[in-house]
Amino acid sequence: MSVKVGVIGAGVMGSGVAQSAAQAGHEVVVVDLQAEVLEKSKASIYQNVRFAGFYQKDKQLEPVDVVMPRLTFTTDYSLLADADIIVENVPEVWEIKRDCYVKMNEICNEETVFLVNTSCISITKIGSLMKRPDKVIGVHFMNPVPMKPTVESIKGWHTSEETIQFTNDFLGSMEKKAIMVNDLPGFVSNRLSHLLMNEAAYVVQDQVADPKSVDDIFKECFGHKMGPLETADLIGLDTVVQSLDILYESYQDPKFRVCPLLRKMVEAGLHGRKSGQGFYSY
Numbered sequence: 001m002s003v004k005v006g007v008i009g010a011g012v013m014g015s016g017v018a019q020s021a022a023q024a025g026h027e028v029v030v031v032d033l034q035a036e037v038l039e040k041s042k043a044s045i046y047q048n049v050r051f052a053g054f055y056q057k058d059k060q061l062e063p064v065d066v067v068m069p070r071l072t073f074t075t076d077y078s079l080l081a082d083a084d085i086i087v088e089n090v091p092e093v094w095e096i097k098r099d100c101y102v103k104m105n106e107i108c109n110e111e112t113v114f115l116v117n118t119s120c121i122s123i124t125k126i127g128s129l130m131k132r133p134d135k136v137i138g139v140h141f142m143n144p145v146p147m148k149p150t151v152e153s154i155k156g157w158h159t160s161e162e163t164i165q166f167t168n169d170f171l172g173s174m175e176k177k178a179i180m181v182n183d184l185p186g187f188v189s190n191r192l193s194h195l196l197m198n199e200a201a202y203v204v205q206d207q208v209a210d211p212k213s214v215d216d217i218f219k220e221c222f223g224h225k226m227g228p229l230e231t232a233d234l235i236g237l238d239t240v241v242q243s244l245d246i247l248y249e250s251y252q253d254p255k256f257r258v259c260p261l262l263r264k265m266v267e268a269g270l271h272g273r274k275s276g277q278g279f280y281s282y
């Protein structure tokens, strides 16, 4: 399978998706709002593809000068008009996603399949914005995308079997497997994991333990690869807070209320790895 892929949003996730799709042989158009963000994304993909062989020794990987020409970086949405598949990775804020889908509804053709890379937002709600809600499916990629072989995929109310099959073929081309779940905010992974990350922040706020001790308990006692605060830093503390706000609003359940320390860190510009500082320094 070789298709034209539109990747919207060139941040943490969009860059990872664009890299994986280009490495799988697809033509990829990456769209973001600012040229500097696109430059940064291009540079990071270049470095990752160049050094991918060191981390994935078991795979036959194409060299960087073969992969990079498959990628176009642009602020011009109209280049997505003939995309077969769109993977949307804009921030986890309903108004931003809504405006993006309203725009894509006008630009793309009726056969385009939309993969919503969201942490929490309902796929059915996004589908309600579209002419063809049967073409909308949730694909919650894991971070870092090129290294993670499994995704959580989400069937919206109207998502068709044809869309599911097409998406699975696309994911398969990137050597990824999908575990499919039904649609309610946060799905499985984030409905559970955000409670853990949020409570870990409360533990630090309440001075029960410092971040390293919290994470060490999860790694050394429970055998997890990463602790909840390292994970929050990797995801981006801004994205974690946005997701918790959506969960809180969706379920009207106080268990999803954001830890004040977490919100204060985000307001102070501590967004985790991507900003160089979160619970840890990078």
Ligand SMILES: NC(=O)c1ccc[n+]([C@@H]2O[C@H](COP(=O)([O-])OP(=O)(O)OC[C@H]3O[C@@H](n4cnc5c(N)ncnc54)[C@H](O)[C@@H]3O)[C@@H](O)[C@H]2O)c1
Pocket: 008, 009, 010, 011, 012, 013, 014, 031, 032, 033, 034, 037, 088, 089, 090, 091, 092, 093, 096, 100, 117, 118, 119, 120, 140, 141, 142, 143, 234, 235, 236, 239, 243
């Ligand atoms: N970070 C993670 O670990 C993770 C994992 C799975 C899913 N997600 C989800 O993926 C999505 C993106 O998250 P991220 O961590 O990559 O965020 P990010 O902040 O790193 O990147 C978002 C990008 O979108 C761009 N953008 C904003 N509005 C835009 C628009 N209208 N058109 C085009 N580009 C626009 C921004 O400039 C930025 O580059 C979110 O919905 C998030 O919940 C994140």
